[in-house]
Structures are given as structure tokens and as C-alpha cells.
Amino acid sequence: MVSAAVLILPHQITSNLNSFFVELFSPIISLRIDIPKDLISSKTPGSDWVSRQEYNRLWTAYKNIYADLLEEHERLEKMSQYRSYLPKSGAGLVAAKVIRKEPGQFLLISRGALDGVRVGQYVMSDGAVVGTISEVSTANARVTLVINNSHSLEVRILREGNNDYLRANIKGDAVRACKIPLVSREFDVKPGDVVFASPNTRFLDTPRIIGEITHVAPDQDNPLLWDITIRPPIEYDRLQEVAVVVMETVMEAK
């Protein structure tokens, strides 16, 4: 009887119990066992060698700067025609600790509504978008990762040296990568093209990288479409800290 009643109660109400448990035991839950990298790898860092993690970080930073450059070019073109009326306020970042990675490609993070975190906001790590906020309690929030297959996000595909963006939507494959469905084969998409999260007025002011296209082939079910696979540059198992993009101030959120 009690369990049936708990099941029937709305999720918004009962999720407070889950948040309470996490808040109470977060020091224990977030304890990790990390094997020192020296034990795994026999390679020693030298002047011409960097770790995969460092490579991904540098690659992500480079691609983001490139996207910023394109944005600046666009803005410069507009500025040369007329003056902007209002300055861009800029986005703030709320740093959060990853309490745990949950089954089904979710993360539980240590920041919540009190810190200005809202549903829909973008979550980044090492400069790349890793997911969006899907649930918020007072002190915690749940992040749905981009590799979650129930998660859809508007993106832009960009090729280096080319200023035109191709707009599309991505979906996770529930394992480690993402897919872009419903892109016609009329469009020229190739491995190596970079995928950025589309900016929007509420949650993101500049495009931020999500990943790189690693595989493009004709869709087996519909030969008129591409089957596109994207590999995010983030190792989700090793995520310990993330940053939530908060476009409004904490005071406004309250």
C-alpha cells in the first residue's frame, strides 16, 4: 500500500527524498578510488608527448577559439554597419563537483537552485558541452549527458576553413557516442567536421564544442540520409568537476 502510494505521488514531490539522501551522504557517496596513471601506463611524459586527456583538452580549446573567431568576424561585420544598442552581459560559470555518475548517462552534481542552476542550462567540462540540466533540487542537480539516447540538442556542424554552419539535432547512442539523425545526403558532411552546441538566448551565448564527427555513412534504413556518429572528447567516467553555464545572475534566479 505504502509503496503504491509512493509510486503514485508526483515525481516532483518524491524527488525531494532522493535529494535529501544525496545531501546527507554526499561526502560518502562521492568518495572515489582512482588508480594512479603511472601504474597503468608505461609511457613517460616527454617534451613531444602529451596524455590523451591533455590532447583532448587542447583540441577542444582550439576548436572553441576557432568558433569564437567566426562569431567575432560575424559581429565585426554587423558592427561595421551599425552600433549595438546593448552590451552583451556574458555568461557566468558555476563550478560543480560530480557526486556520482548514474546509470542511464546521468550525472549528479553538487550545485542546485540556490546557485542559480535551472533546468535546460548547459554543462561543460574542459571547454566542451557534456550535457544539460534535467532536474534541480535546492542543493543538487541532475545532468543528462549528451550521450543519453533520450536527450536531443540543437547543434551546428562546422568544417575548418569553412564559415557556413549546418544546423541539425544530435541524440546519444546510450553508450559512448552521439548520432545526428535526419541529415540529407545532399549536404557535404565528412569525418573530421566539428559539432558545436547552438547558441540560444536563454542558455548559451556562443557555440561550444560537443565533439568531432568520426563516421559518416549512408543510413541503412533510409539511403537518402546520412548516418553520422560523433565522438565527444570527454571521458565521462573520469569527470570530477563540471561547470554550469548560467546566463542570468544568482539574484535573478532567486
Add this chain to the structure above:
Amino acid sequence: MKWLNFIITIMAVTLINAGSVMGFITISNLEIRPDLLIAALAFFAYISDRRDAIITSFMTGFMADISGSTMGPAMIAFGIVGVCFSALRDVLLMERRRNRFGAIFLMAMAVMLIIDLLTALKTGQHITRPYLVIPLCSFYTALVGAFIWPTFDFMAVVLGVKKRNPR
């Protein structure tokens, strides 16, 4: 049953199960990890008398719910499976490791399927996981459960479990 000791034990199992420590034994990107609460459910449903088995099953389910993301599904799943397993106890011989493995595997499959179904019903969000995830998680749970069974057996003495008499 010494209920305070039981609550402390099940709380400890829940914290280990929900903690990031479990990431250490998680296999592959499919997040194949054992569910220690299902192993505990199998043990307590088997070892306790009927009334205690029902209470421990629902309490274990409650702990699974509260440490997860949705309240309700695990309590019902653990309750139903625990009660059924308790009823079948007389025809099962869990002293052999392979029997424990088989029983925990089937219980884990049933529990995970019911939880997925009820979670989708409650939240309206159906996450289609790769088909292999539930069988592999159940297999891993059964493997770990079969090996930690003697630890639970030892704990039973501390918990003062009132063992049922075999028929």
C-alpha cells in the same frame, strides 16, 4: 531480527551501492555493475521467516529507491520479487554456489525489468538501454552475490535472523 542492526547493515550496503566507489568495479561503457541491494534482497528473503522476509524486501526496495532517482519503482519490484522468492524458499537449496548464482540472476532480471517499466510509467521518460545491459548487470550481480553470500551468512548471526525451519 534485530531491526536496528538490519537498518545499519542495509544502510551500509546502500551507501556502497550508490557511491562512486562502485565505479571501480564497473565494466565497459555500458556501465555494467553489480547491484548489491539485490544480492542482499536474495539473502534476506531466503534466510528470514515469512513476515521478516516481506519487511526486509520492502525496506531494501525503499533504500534502493531513496539512493536512486525515482521513488516507488524499486520498493514495489523488490517487494514483489522478495515475497515470491520467500515463498519458493522451501523448494530451493541455496547452499550450493551455482544455485545462489541462478536464483540471484533470475531475481535481478525480474527486479530490473519491473523497475524500468515502473520508472517509465511514473516519470514518462523511457530510456532505451542496449538490450545486453540488463542481462549483463544481472549476471554480474549474481556472480558477486554468490560470492558475498557467506559474508551475509556471517552477518545473519549479528542481525539475529530468525531462520525458518526447513520442511
